[in-house]
Amino acid sequence: MDFDLILRVYPFFIEAAWVTVQLSVLTTLLGLACGTLGAMARLSRLRVFRMIGAVYVSVFRGTPALIQLFILYFGGPQFGLHLDAFTAGVIGLGVNIGAYMTETIRGAIIAIDKGQTEAARTVGLSRFQTMRYVILPQAARLMIRPLGVNINALIKGTALVAAISVVELTYTAQRFIGSTYKPFEMFMISGALYMIIIYATGRGITWLDRKARIV
Amino acid sequence: MNLDFSVIPAYLDVVLLGAVWTIAITVAAALLSFVGGIILAVIALYAPLVVRLPFRLFAWLFMGTPLLLQLFLIYFGLVQIGIDLPAFVAGVVGLGLHFAVYNSELIQTSILAVDRGQMEAARTLGLSRGQALRKVVVPQAVRDVIPPIGNNMIALLKDSALVSVIGVSELTLSAQLAIGRTYRPFEFYLLAAVVYYVINLGMEAVQRRIERRIAAAR
Numbered sequence: 037m038d039f040d041l042i043l044r045v046y047p048f049f050i051e052a053a054w055v056t057v058q059l060s061v062l063t064t065l066l067g068l069a070c071g072t073l074g075a076m077a078r079l080s081r082l083r084v085f086r087m088i089g090a091v092y093v094s095v096f097r098g099t100p101a102l103i104q105l106f107i108l109y110f111g112g113p114q115f116g117l118h119l120d121a122f123t124a125g126v127i128g129l130g131v132n133i134g135a136y137m138t139e140t141i142r143g144a145i146i147a148i149d150k151g152q153t154e155a156a157r158t159v160g161l162s163r164f165q166t167m168r169y170v171i172l173p174q175a176a177r178l179m180i181r182p183l184g185v186n187i188n189a190l191i192k193g194t195a196l197v198a199a200i201s202v203v204e205l206t207y208t209a210q211r212f213i214g215s216t217y218k219p220f221e222m223f224m225i226s227g228a229l230y231m232i233i234i235y236a237t238g239r240g241i242t243w244l245d246r247k248a249r250i251v
Numbered sequence: 252m253n254l255d256f257s258v259i260p261a262y263l264d265v266v267l268l269g270a271v272w273t274i275a276i277t278v279a280a281a282l283l284s285f286v287g288g289i290i291l292a293v294i295a296l297y298a299p300l301v302v303r304l305p306f307r308l309f310a311w312l313f314m315g316t317p318l319l320l321q322l323f324l325i326y327f328g329l330v331q332i333g334i335d336l337p338a339f340v341a342g343v344v345g346l347g348l349h350f351a352v353y354n355s356e357l358i359q360t361s362i363l364a365v366d367r368g369q370m371e372a373a374r375t376l377g378l379s380r381g382q383a384l385r386k387v388v389v390p391q392a393v394r395d396v397i398p399p400i401g402n403n404m405i406a407l408l409k410d411s412a413l414v415s416v417i418g419v420s421e422l423t424l425s426a427q428l429a430i431g432r433t434y435r436p437f438e439f440y441l442l443a444a445v446v447y448y449v450i451n452l453g454m455e456a457v458q459r460r461i462e463r464r465i466a467a468a469r
Contacts (some may be wrong), residue, residue, distance in 0.1 A: 067422070093462045095448065098410040098447070098448045098451045098452070099444040099447045099448050099451070100408065100410070100423070100444075100447055101409070101411040101412075102413060102414035102423065103412060103423060103440055103443055103444045103446070103447060104424075106436065106440045107436075107437060107440040107441060107444065108434035110430070110437075110440065111436045111437030111438075111440055111441070112437075114253045114254065114435075114436070114437045115253070115437075119333070189429045191319070192316065192317040192318070194317075195317030195318070195319040195320055196319065196413075198319060199416055201318075205320075206317055206319050206320050206323070206361075209320060209323065210323055213323060213328075214329050217331065219323065219324055219328035220328055220331065221333055223316075223320065223323070223324040223328065226316075226320060227312060227315070227316045228318065228322070230315060230317065231315040233318070234315055235315075250298075
């Protein structure tokens, strides 16, 4: 283990870790937006929306995220869509994880007892009000943990954008492996930083989950 | 809009050959991850602490870091200590070990869920602890855990696209090869996506059949 080397290169890794954090946060936000819309579509009364939701989930979960990213980043310009690598990364990964989050959110919503909807409708709430004031607040508690699993996968998934040259942790590790021929050292630094990000996020999720408990 | 799908037929064989390699790498890595998962699970539950600890560290490292980073480590790192693996082997080992860790978590839970009476009965009949594990407890645990492992294997198929980055000419890299010649990224990545989707549907069909057979056998 070459500790001098580690001390010399670690500032680059810290900077790269910050990019990974930014990617993770933005992707999570976009994923939650897509996931919420997707879940609403899948639970809609209208067949068209249900079908759109089902196709979204099936296609984006059924093909590799890397390919989706490549279609957007390299295929986009054929349609006049020129995105920089970071933006393409956020959009590609966000829409991808959104498909997984759709199922998580839908699962939490359908786990709420049917009697809740029936009771809310009986006391005169509209369908929208029922969802907004009765179902979602209860379902939100149930989704924190499984969404945490999605977010954990997403953080590791941000490594994919190294393939479109976004200078994040994995790209930086790869670049330094190439220039120093010290793969283990580079793996150690970047691995440790990933673990810190994932551990901190996990603690945050647990905290939220505990706070949201009723009892 | 600038689309031209007429370029596809000329490279269809290249892409389909890539698909064959994708299936080969997925099957090989799936087998490794399955057997590795069982071994890791048994070690995690029954091995003495000195053996268990390094494996715990290994599992912890593999679950906390991205697969792509692990592939770089295996492909470039083993060369550093004198092991020069071909890209295909490095890809299989990387994917296989990564998913072995995830499978092991599932199998551990499943082993613990097998009724204690099974082990006690086997021991009473004179089987050693190792025999009881191998012949009685683990087979039952594995049967129960096949459906969630199936989900992991479908995830493995999609993650196999990552080995294109270390130069295995599977589906993704084959599409890239065709793109390099034709400058038609959208068409060929879309084609690759369709092929992945079809393989994915095939795996889901197989998974459903296996699940039905397990349900019938129970």
